[in-house]
Amino acid sequence: MTDFSSGSDDSSFEFVSDSMASDISFREEKTEETSRTSTPPSPASETSAKVIKRDETTEWNVVNMIVGFFVFLAVLSYFFPSDIDHDIAKLNDKIVVLKRDFQRILNKTMEDRKDNFNRIKCLEDIPEDLLAKWIPDPSKFQGVQEYISDQQKGESVKQFLHEAHVKLNKVRKNQMELVLMRNQTQEDAILLRGPCVYENGGACFYENCSSIKVFVQEGKLYVSWKYVHGNEKKRVTLVYTVPKEHFHY
Structure with missing residues (x-):
């Protein structure tokens, strides 16, 4: 049995006195404190911290500027609404005047074109954009009812004459074609030969082999x-007219 009370050199334990333990503990604490105080922060860390702080300050400044701008607009619209409304009203008045002037010019242009159109005496002088705009004017028809009764044509012929509109085609010089259209469908066509012949009344007419005369x-x-x-x-x-709305340019 081993005797732990003896102080022989074979013992695996080494006892230290209280004073020695106290000195060792003081030295360890001083070493740790020295290591903590002797390591200053790196320049990169300081710079990064400053940049982050500066960015945060800049962002707040921008936010404050935006908020302040909207507050300014709100205050402006609150204290000066009458001036803004007055400017808008003046602008609307100018727009109304411009629209009225434009409509007056448009009406005058249409009237002038209508007057020029009324002076046309030859089919070849009819503007291209009006050749297919002729619609029937039954109130100006002459002899239609008598013709239908004499020829025993029936109501279908009368209805056709009252509904079909005329389209003129310039085939070639001194030759035109009159097409009767109904519901966008060609129903009949008459080839008119020229040259244009003037009658005593001043009208210039085309005719075909059946002696059908066409004039404006x-x-x-x-x-x-x-x-x-x-x-x-x-x-x-049969009489046809061009509606007024087709005389705009």
Whole structure:
């Protein structure tokens, strides 16, 4: 059995006195404190911290500027609403005047073009954009009802004459084509030969082999032909006009 009370050199324990332990503890604490105080922060760390702080300050300044701007606008609109409303009202008045002037000019242009159109006496002088704009004016028809009764044509023919509009085509020099259209469908076509012949009344007419005369006078298009009933020669005249809205440029 081993005796732990003896102080022989074979013992694996070494006892230290209280004074020695106290000195060792003081030296260790001083060493740790020295190591903590002797390591200053690196320049990179200080710079990074300053940059972060400066960026945060700049962001707050921008936010404050934006908020201040909107507050300024709100105050401005609150204290000076009458001036802004007055400017808007003046602008609206100017727009109304400009619209009225433009409409006046447009109406004058349409009237001038209509007057020039009414002076046309030859089919070839009709503007291209108006050649297909002729619509029937049954109130100006002459002899239609009598023609239908004499020729026993029936109500379908009367309805067709009242609904079909005219389209003129310039085939070649001294030759034109009159097309009767209904519901965007071509129903009949008449080839007119020239040159244009002037009558005593001043109208210049084209005609075809069936002696159908077509002429324009005072802004109206006339399609006229003769027929014989018994021993009597009679005439039928269809009249077409161009609606006013088509005279704008």
